[in-house]
Amino acid sequence: MLAEAVDGLNIRPDGTYVDVTFGGGGHSRAIMERLGPEGHLVAFDQDEDAAKRVESGEWRVESDARFTFIGENFRYLKSYLRLHGVRRIDGLLADLGVSSHQFDVAERGFSTRFEGALDLRMDRRAATTARDLVNGADEEELARVLRLYGELPNARQMARAIVRWRTGGERRDIVTTTDLKEAVSHHLPRGMENKYLAMLFQALRIEVNGELDALREMLSQAVELLPPGGRLVVISYHSLEDRLVKNFMRSGNFEGVVEKDFYGNPLVPLKQLASLAASPEEVAANSRARSARLRVGERVESGKLKVES
Ligand SMILES: C[S@@+](CC[C@H](N)C(=O)[O-])C[C@H]1O[C@@H](n2cnc3c(N)ncnc32)[C@H](O)[C@@H]1O
Structure with missing residues (x-):
């Protein structure tokens, strides 16, 4: 184009x-x-x-x-x-x-294909990363972001899974793209895993970068x-x-x-x-x-x- x-x-x-x-x-x-x-x-x-x-x-x-x-x-x-x-x-x-x-640098977290830090900031001077967002927001706020910016049909379940990962048995922060993928792994419909992950990452990216x-x-x-x-x-x-x-x-x-x-x-x-x-x-x-x-x-x-x- x-x-x-x-x-x-x-x-x-x-x-x-x-x-x-x-x-x-x-x-x-x-x-x-x-x-x-x-x-x-x-x-x-x-x-x-x-x-x-x-x-x-x-x-x-x-x-x-x-x-x-x-x-x-x-x-x-x-x-x-x-x-x-x-x-x-x-x-x-x-x-x-x-x-x-930006997609090709794994540690910037833009690509669902690579293991990398969950960052997603285009401007690295900005204060808030995707890691801050997924570890700091409550279920309500996460569901809002995933629904609004990812248009994910199961935004609420994904948000709940993210919060459970932080507060349930795992009790640890979501630090990498792989952690995030694991946290929501049960909410990726079969055959549509990549599509749902792309929607999830898009939602976080839009929010992080306003x-x-x-x-x-x-x-x-x-x-x-x-x-x-x-x-x-x-x-x-x-x-x-x-x-x-x-x-x-x-x-x-x-x-x-x-x-x-x-x-x-x-x-x-x-x-x-x-x-x-x-x-x-x-x-x-x-x-x-x-x-x-x-x-x-x-x-x-x-x-x-x-x-x-
Ligand atoms: C799709 S790429 C542009 C590619 C470019 N047209 C080329 O030919 O290489 C989008 C670029 O816009 C920048 N960008 C996105 N949103 C921006 C914003 N709000 N302010 C300044 N730059 C922004 C990104 O950092 C990224 O480098």
């Missing part, structure tokens, strides 16, 4: 663009290739490993004056852009979720920075994210309710131009792309757009 996402930005060589999820820099590189000498790309990533990749020279942009890296959470988009003198942008790209670099709140805050700020014609491109990897993006592109709010002015004209800041799933070839090459959804929106002047109901 790299080409479709970058095409969606409709890049002007002298424009200012933001990639809020630098990761391994694949999308940033493709954007830079389309910028001329007057263009500017600002990239965000809250993971210090992404910052190290930029600093290491591996990416060969550290001396490119057209590139600025900000090692912070994109929920502070507007403040950090202002700090760098950017008050208006021509397009913003968000390729949400976890990067393959992912949905960060997404809401970033999208709200993005429309304030885009002039009419500016583009918003988002790739999401699960239905919770995509629902927020879809509603926002449709209505400018996260409930998806289109507000109207006194005369009945819809007050919407964006017009959705495209909504695409990954091609079968891309899914064959990268199984994560199976759940990916790319949406492209264009900033319009509020109140000037007629939306189809």
Whole structure:
């Protein structure tokens, strides 16, 4: 979806663009290739490993004056852009979720496949890890997280199993990904073990990183920075994210309710131009792309757009 996402930005060589999820820099590189000498790309990533990749020279942009890296959470988009003198942008790209670099490091705990510390923080400066969450929260709180962010049908039973592991016969903290898998092992339906584990890890990851709140805050700020014609491109990897993006592109709010002015004209800041799933070839090459959804929106002047109901 790299080409479709970058095409969606409709890049002007002298424009200012933001990639809020630098990761391994694949999308940033493709954007830079389309910028001329007057263009500017600002990239965000809250993971210090992404910052190290930029600093290491591996990416060969550290001396490119057209590139600025900000090692912070994109929920502070507007403040950090202002700090760098950017008050208006021509397009913003968000390729949400976890990067393959993060998945592949066992000790960061992102992958259900490896034995590793139960961490799951994208920003290792953050105070709370998944280990703190599963050992500190009560059954009610854990069930809420698993139901809301993992959409697990048996969230309550899993939450109870986690609490039992800590307080019952085992009486020890859940420290590693393997401990967590053992704690819930009786609640993974046969043949669906991996799916349920992925849902469980997703739930903990979303909570630990405050992912949905960060997404809401970033999208709200993005429309304030885009002039009419500016583009918003988002790739999401699960239905919770995509629902927020879809509603926002449709209505400018996260409930998806289109507000109207006194005369009945819809007050919407964006017009959705495209909504695409990954091609079968891309899914064959990268199984994560199976759940990916790319949406492209264009900033319009509020109140000037007629939306189809
Ligand atoms: C799917 S990867 C992006 C991959 C990238 N497009 C590429 O071409 O390599 C998502 C990246 O976004 C970062 N990220 C996720 N949420 C973030 C947030 N709220 N603020 C800043 N970075 C975030 C993650 O640390 C991760 O490196």
